[in-house]
Amino acid sequence: MKNSDILKLVRPNIMRMEPYSCARSEFKGEARIFLDANENPYGTYNRYPDPLQVAIKDKIAKIKGVRPGQIMLGNGSDEPIDLIYRIFCRPGVDNVVAIEPSYGMYRVAAETNDVEYRVAMLDADFNFDADAMLAEVDANTKVAWLCSPNNPTGNALPEDQIRKILDSFGGIVVIDEAYIDFASRPGWLRELDRHPRLIVLQTFSKAWGLAGVRCGMAFASEEIIDIFNKVKYPYNVNTLTQEAVSRALDEAEATATRVRGILDERERVVRQLGSLPLIRRIYPTDANFILVKVDDANAVYSALLNSGIVTRNRNKVSLCAGCIRVTIGTPAENDALIAKLKTL
Numbered sequence: 001m002k003n004s005d006i007l008k009l010v011r012p013n014i015m016r017m018e019p020y021s022c023a024r025s026e027f028k029g030e031a032r033i034f035l036d037a038n039e040n041p042y043g044t045y046n047r048y049p050d051p052l053q054v055a056i057k058d059k060i061a062k063i064k065g066v067r068p069g070q071i072m073l074g075n076g077s078d079e080p081i082d083l084i085y086r087i088f089c090r091p092g093v094d095n096v097v098a099i100e101p102s103y104g105m106y107r108v109a110a111e112t113n114d115v116e117y118r119v120a121m122l123d124a125d126f127n128f129d130a131d132a133m134l135a136e137v138d139a140n141t142k143v144a145w146l147c148s149p150n151n152p153t154g155n156a157l158p159e160d161q162i163r164k165i166l167d168s169f170g171g172i173v174v175i176d177e178a179y180i181d182f183a184s185r186p187g188w189l190r191e192l193d194r195h196p197r198l199i200v201l202q203t204f205s206k207a208w209g210l211a212g213v214r215c216g217m218a219f220a221s222e223e224i225i226d227i228f229n230k231v232k233y234p235y236n237v238n239t240l241t242q243e244a245v246s247r248a249l250d251e252a253e254a255t256a257t258r259v260r261g262i263l264d265e266r267e268r269v270v271r272q273l274g275s276l277p278l279i280r281r282i283y284p285t286d287a288n289f290i291l292v293k294v295d296d297a298n299a300v301y302s303a304l305l306n307s308g309i310v311t312r313n314r315n316k317v318s319l320c321a322g323c324i325r326v327t328i329g330t331p332a333e334n335d336a337l338i339a340k341l342k343t344l
């Protein structure tokens with residue numbers, strides 16, 4: 001597929017529209033006196049933020065090995081997830097297909113945008129079969145949602161099956177890599193140039209420890225990023241967020257160290273949970289959480305809650321009956337979890 005063909009996947013109204021031109025993006029160059037945006041001249045956060053976040057994209061590009069033009073930043077990953085529907089899917093006409101079980105926001109955003117949400121079930125061990133997904137595809141399927149490492153299951157999807165989707169599906173392929181920094185194998189950023197229809201999502205919410213500032217990353221071909229930029233709110237990433245993200249990027253080594261600590265803890269928690277008779281199964285994980293199966297998930301969840309420990313009860317999620325999802329916390333928090341489970 002030629003890069004220009006991607007534009008055929010875009011909703012015609014989006015192709016036709018003229019983006020809002022904000023004061024800060026019309027002016028380019030050096031200036032000292034800004035009288036263009038009706039800002040208040042006094043204060044610390046009186047200026048509008050950079051709509052295209054040039055400074056932090058340069059830093060991200062270096063760390064991730066991509067070009068700045070291949071990056072879109074949003075208000076969490078939630079924003080690019082919603083924008084993908086708004087850009088590619090005609091409400092009431094088009095559909096998407098996603099692995100199931102997976103992250104709940106793909107479905108919520110489909111419903112908000114009136115887009116049919118089709119699922120391709122993982123198998124009982126949460127393995128992914130590309131053919132099961134391709135069987136759901138028809139002429140109106142615009143997006144395939146993959147999540148690797150997957151939430152809530154924790155496992156990375158097999159590379160050959162993802163490759164099959166990239167090679168055989170003619171629409172947009174999204175790979176959500178929110179947990180990639182905890183995974184044992186590298187993600188798909190290095191293949192961006194080979195797959196112009198690929199969108200990789202990452203986030204500052206997990207490994208970077210910045211869930212509170214709300215900043216998500218979408219990586220894709222320049223053609224796709226240009227459309228994101230046309231449709232997003234002009235000032236979607238505020239100044240405070242850009243500052244916090246910029247500082248974190250300057251201290252990337254500190255993030256890497258913390259990730260290694262969490263991985264050590266993950267190993268220790270898995271080992272300790274493994275010796276508890278209460279636990280029926282611990283699923284393999286490439287993320288900063290563990291999915292465990294018990295006999296009565298509701299009872300275990302409630303008992304933990306009663307001692308002030310909040311986990312995620314996934315009992316009602318497809319294929320996850322009896323399962324609780326536990327995030328790796330500090331050593332003391334994990335010890336409290338294990339101690340409580342020992343009493344059950």
Ligand SMILES: *Cc1c(COP(=O)(O)O)cnc(C)c1O
Pocket residue numbers: 075076077078079103147150151176178202203204205206211215216
């Ligand atoms: C946590 C998580 C995200 C992150 O969402 P943000 O909006 O960036 O906080 C994205 N995808 C998955 C699968 C997640 O589990």
